[in-house]
Amino acid sequence: MNTTTHPLLQAFFPYGDVIAAVLRIMGVCADGQDSDDGSHDWSHLIRVWKLVAEIAADDPALDLEMLAVSVLLHDCVQVEKTDPRRAQASRLSAEKASEVLRTLGWNAARIDATAHVIEAHSFSAAIEPRTNEARVLRDADRLDAIGAIGIARTFYVAGRNGSRLYDPLDPFATDRELDDRRFALDHFETKLLHLADGLTTATARRIGERRIATMRAYVELLRDEIATPRSTA
The missing domain is CATH 1.10.3210.50 (Hypothetical protein af1432)
Structure with a gap:
């Protein structure tokens, strides 16, 4: 994957290496297709990460690598707003993210924590965030x-x-x-x-x-x- 041209790798600096690894596992290459949903495409991920970084500046204890991966994967299973499964979208994304992170070699506790960050971001799911990382992603996604x-x-x-x-x-x-x-x-x-x-x-x-x-x-x-x-x- 070309780290100088892929928009996500540039935008998620300095976490380009882990972002590139996740994208490779998901089969996304540098010239791969973006989402066909313009409200949940790469530009959405870039905007949310920018907001996450701005919010996280107030809390140096946050796991920013976890947050970068959570932003990347928080909509990895996309469900249209008119779909009756809409409220399950963040749970489905969390499950898929967990599979990716197991392949990446993350330990079980960190995978579970990341899955919660992803699952709790959704307005439709109505899951109360239990960690500061989950609160930050939910706030950033709502701001967008x-x-x-x-x-x-x-x-x-x-x-x-x-x-x-x-x-x-x-x-x-x-x-x-x-x-x-x-x-x-x-x-x-x-x-x-x-x-x-x-x-x-x-x-x-x-x-x-x-x-x-x-x-x-x-x-x-x-x-x-x-x-x-x-x-x-």
Whole structure:
């Protein structure tokens, strides 16, 4: 694998060696295909690792190599949001990650700890993180779902799953139940604008506050642009 060209090896510095080893075990080569899901592709992994590194700067006791591997593998089994198995995705990823790390030669305790980091990151799984590494990955993954990138990912996923942008008669669900399976805009209120409430680390909370403000500002701009003109009759 070419360590000078593969985007993941460059982004995960200084843990490129272990990342390269994991990718080899998984059969991913330097010119291999990225995920076909643009919301969970290599760029997502790179963004989450950047956030992990920023959050982890406050805690020198964290196992950063474990976190690097956890970021790389946290979505290694991808399940569409419309799939009934969605809540099992992080558990399935943790199981696959454990197989990879056994091949890599990690000991059982460290494999189990990494599996927990991966399993507990998921919002859908609702697993409470028991370690600081698990808290950091969960915070970083949630931060990547909000802010400007969160807005982009929301509408990308909506298009991928065949949802509409918003309900043309009642965009902000004034007189109807929210339904984020049908309308992308509903997802802001059903989930995204509340994600920062569950952040556990001080750095993540600071970042989350800024990103939620960005999303609220966007919603207000959108409200102005799609407002229905009042009748003059």
